[in-house]
Amino acid sequence: MNPVLAFVIVMLVWTISDFVAKRTKSLLSSLFVASIIFLVGFLTDVFPEDLLASSSLLGLAGVVVGFIIVHLGTMISLDEFKAQWKTFVIGVATVVGIGVMLLVAGLLFGDRISGAAEDGYAQALDFVVAGTGALSGGTISVLIVQEAALGVGLTSIAVFPVLIAALQGLVGFPLTSILLRREATRLRGEFRAGNLAPVEVEESATATETSRLPAALRTTPGTLFVVGLVVLASLGINNLTDGILNTFVVALLFGIGLRTAGIFKPAMLSGIDAFGLMMLAIMILVFGPLATVQPADVGALALPLLLAFVFGVAGIAGASALVGRLLGYSVPMSVSIGLTSLFGFPGTMILSQEAAKAAGETPEEVAAIEHAILPKMIIAGFATVTITSVVVTSIIAGRIGTG
Template sequence: MNPVLAFTIIMLVWAFSEFVAKKTKSLISSLLVASIIFLAGFKTNLFPQDMLESSSLLTLGTVIVGFVIVHLGTTISFKELKKQWKTFLIGVISVGGIVAFLFIFGSLFEDRNYVIAAISAISGGTISVVLAQEAAVAAGLMSVAVLPVLIAGFQGIIGFPISSVLLRKEAQRLKTEYRAGRLPGESAEEKKATEKGKLPKIFQGTSGTLFAVGAVVLIATLVSNLTGGMVNTFIIALMLGIVLRSTGVFKANVLSGIDAFGLMMLAVMLIIFGPLASLSMSDLAALIVPLLLSFAIGVAGSIVFAIISGKIMGYSVPMSVSIGLTALYGFPGTMILSQEAAKSVGENEAERKAIEAGIMPKMVIAGFSTVTITSVFVTSILVGLIG
């Protein structure tokens, strides 16, 4: 297929998918819309089988996955993690619940590879899905590679409504606390990350930043090779990103603001749709049961472990479960749901701000805990078992 035509069609599909997600306030995710369009296009031969490859975006995506993982590391602040250590721990434990339940009840799946693929998608976001997919494709397991895509597409539809109801209950509780004088007003903790980092000026532009981040990915690869591959490159890249942000070498959200970031993210996400081109309708039908089992078992595990750990930490049940469910959507859903809960329950500006201050820091850190950190660690380890 003509590369320019392939690239242009993909941009149109993604623009429409983002439009639908925005109109539905992310209840219908852009991933789900794009998955349906690509699947329908490939199965009706409206899209040539080589369209994704012809666009060159797939090649770009596989190259810069490590760059995006380093970027994720720079979104995390050690300072905020220390303040919200209980929240962070509940998030980690809830992901442990997903892993435990899916392995315990894994016999319900016809193939253990589906279990690992389900864990990667239920517990995390795009990066975890990509890691699982790459391992499945390398093993020639195309239906296993598609399962995380379907899970990722439906995650928001399940996670958003449940979290919305629970956070409104938590907001009601906080409003009662506020009116009784037991909840402080809005704190001034929401800080904009204005630091520029300590990189020389030559490395602060688009090309310089990409060079610096690329160097970090190469270091992560070297360290991983020194361990004989026992420590995954992406785990090291994530940790280096966290350390470099915390020491001020990299600014927060290191890739944000550079000219190439939007295209880089699109290229990484496009990897997800690759297996759809070769998936048969019978393979797709066979994924219905694993899809339903993945959500039923994985979400149940998250909820059970979140409630237990939240009880130990002194959190309410609605807040604890909401923290666990952040694995289904992450940021910015964690921020949006917090704001909506405060607006729907608070009867004046002071109440709304106090409620938001009681919910949002927990939800944002929970998203980092589940999606950004724990899921990437867990998936990086488990994908070695696919095959």
């Protein structure tokens, strides 16, 4: 496809999605609207399968996502990071909740689920394992399940997590958007009552002075160069540890540490010329899997998919709400943290920002609300999608084909 035409189409979809989100005050999030447009477009062949790749944004996103995560790390102070241990616990409980509820679904509907497999001998437990890995994790978890399934000749089990990964944003985005709006509204009331501390709305000129970097490295290319070195270091650590220390987790920790040391300013990339395009590019990562969805695959695995989402979301809501309330979080915030397992970054960031902007009526209110929500959502995404789910999936994937 012509790259310029592809770029224009992607920008049109995002413009429409952003417009709808603003008109509905984020009741319909931009991510959800864009997901629907892209899904319908790909299923009906209105959009060619190579649309996103041809726009060059998908390739750019693969490069800059680490940069954005370092940037997010510089938005979280060390004290805030330490305070998020409760968020991590809720994230772990969420993954357990998903597994338990999918096991219940397997026990209740085992025969009908097994009958959906074209392989003829895939068992309900295989779907439970594959569904737990896909619903609670990202690409790495899906790959672990696929490798295990293909190793024992279960093609349908290998396809199953791919479909979940492609479609789970359609479930997670609207639910999380509604819950975060409720939480943002509650926080607005807390702010007006004086119970939520104001956050300084930094101007770019003021923020620049808080960095210890020399002036030559505070320009757009200088900033990208320095942050790029941090991303390369994160990649190196990932490779040295065979992925045990994930690139993006290390990048987030580097961002927090360098901000704490005063080397990086808070919100490191804010104010540079390239930031807006980088943000647009990483949003495209969300929609990439939709291009691979085939109607025949969805039809063949419709029942397992439906059960996975219904019971999976029930497990998320139950576990996160229970543990969150025990730790002092509100139910909407707790369940929002749990739902990050369905999409992870960058959805965690975009939905938090949209909720804050929808509820806040002044820049000060928006900043205070976002400051209260965003760190929790970012840490939650890493706790569920990047860390816990990979560990859990690695342990249970060996059960595929043994039921």
